[in-house]
Amino acid sequence: MATREEADILVRLAREYYVSGFGRSESFYGRPGSIVEFAEGHYAVDIHGSRLFDTETCASACYLGFGRPEVMKALQAEMARLPSTTPLFVPTAPLLKLGEKLAAISPGNLKYSVFGANGTDATEGALKISRQYWKALGKAGKYKVLHRIPGDYHGMSLATVSASGHTFRRTPYEPLMAGFVSFNAPNCYRCPFEKALPDCHLLCARELEKVIQFEDPDTIACVITENTNTGLGIVPPPPGYMQAIRETCSKYDVLLIADEIITGIAKTGAWFESEKHGIVPDMLCIGKAISAGCGALAVTHVSEEIGKVLAETGNLHHGFTYGGLGYLAAAGLAGIAYVEEHDLLARAREIEAIMGKRLKSLMTQSPVVGDVRMSGAVQGIELVSDKSAKSIFADPWEVASFISEVGREHGVLLNCQFPHYGNVITMYLPLTSTNAELAMVCAAIEDVVDRVARRYL
Ligand SMILES: Cc1ncc(COP(=O)(O)O)c(C=O)c1O
Known part of the structure; x- marks a missing residue:
């Protein structure tokens, strides 16, 4: 793991010399998870030593995890x-x-x-x-x-x-x-x-x-x-x-x-x-x-x-x-x-069933979960500020960043990819995820939606 001093240098280098093709602001690079040190299995480890279960798998590329x-x-x-x-x-x-x-x-x-x-x-x-x-x-x-x-x-x-x-x-x-x-x-x-x-x-x-x-x-x-x-x-x-x-x-x-x-x-x-x-x-x-x-x-x-x-x-x-x-x-x-x-086509369908069983109930139980959409391990959970009007939160960028923050507390990397269009947590779960890892992701999302409701409604 990078020392504190090395980590500070890397954050400075990112801010001074790096242009992100995905429109990140300068402040992004000080946050946990923003500069990755290494990745193994289903986890990315950042320069500050945080070990996070990656639900995005490099935008779905690492569908079998890292370093299989x-x-x-x-x-x-x-x-x-x-x-x-x-x-x-x-x-x-x-x-x-x-x-x-x-x-x-x-x-x-x-x-x-x-x-x-x-x-x-x-x-x-x-x-x-x-x-x-x-x-x-x-x-x-x-x-x-x-x-x-x-x-x-x-x-x-x-x-x-x-x-x-x-x-x-x-x-x-x-x-x-x-x-x-x-x-x-x-x-x-x-x-x-x-x-x-x-x-x-x-x-x-x-x-x-x-x-x-x-x-x-x-x-x-x-x-x-x-x-x-x-x-x-x-x-x-x-x-x-x-x-x-x-x-x-x-x-x-x-x-x-x-x-x-x-x-x-x-x-x-x-x-x-x-x-x-x-x-x-x-x-x-x-x-x-x-x-x-x-x-x-x-x-x-x-x-x-x-x-x-x-x-x-x-x-x-x-x-x-x-x-x-x-x-x-x-x-x-x-x-x-x-x-x-390993019959992972069947496992992708099973991942949908396992996640769907737990997360779809949030559509009735949580005041902020508007929609839960899945195609195998490709999944989205849409959060809204008013379910009957399907309203987007007043500041979707702040909500997106809060979602990531709460996810990280659970050791899970959660991402709202396009706050421009509202707050959808998008996930491309590794097909090799264990049931315990899926349960961990669900627990993180349950806590996220609970805390988003308490903080922003
Ligand atoms: C649906 C879709 N098409 C095309 C692309 C472009 O792929 P690349 O980033 O490898 O150029 C992406 C990348 O995210 C994508 O998600």
């Missing part, structure tokens, strides 16, 4: 054999095996893998491929990208920001790219149309068809969407929504891109959440957990049809110096093997 021995062994063995990329960007054995594995575990006819480093490479790649695909078929007029607002987050590049639904991440970089058109994301707790299931007859899904008709299908290349809107605080789609979106895309010859950079790889109780919702997208974006949390690796996984058209009609110009490191693929494969061996 089977994963580390595969990573280190491959790193020793081939420490970097090979010359001229040629693939390595683990990368090819990972590509084959993805084709086996992804739904339908998804087959070919375009490797990149960050999730942003994968979504940006999907957008580029959608335009190239239509051009290759002689339909160059199909270039527009339809995307959902608010929430749905697809990355940090200019195209992916243009396709994303966080106002605070869009405004500083305007004007954004032309040809990006938004439509309303579903949110049954706060319906944008102020309707409710089942009487709404999925108005949110039907809106897409209207937007496509209005924009002219001959101008539209693709729809990009998350299944569960993680960027809005874990908002799963209503039943039937994704199927309706799929049908509309097929009807109008529009490619469907499912961004599963958070939800992909076992966390929702299926290899991919698209499967749970009964759809086969034309492209699937996978990142984060694809390297079992060991580093930057991502994939734009495309259908057989798209792969063939690209192969027959021209080269794909979308590659990166470090896009597709073999040792990260080896780590990712070891992670997938671990999931299979």
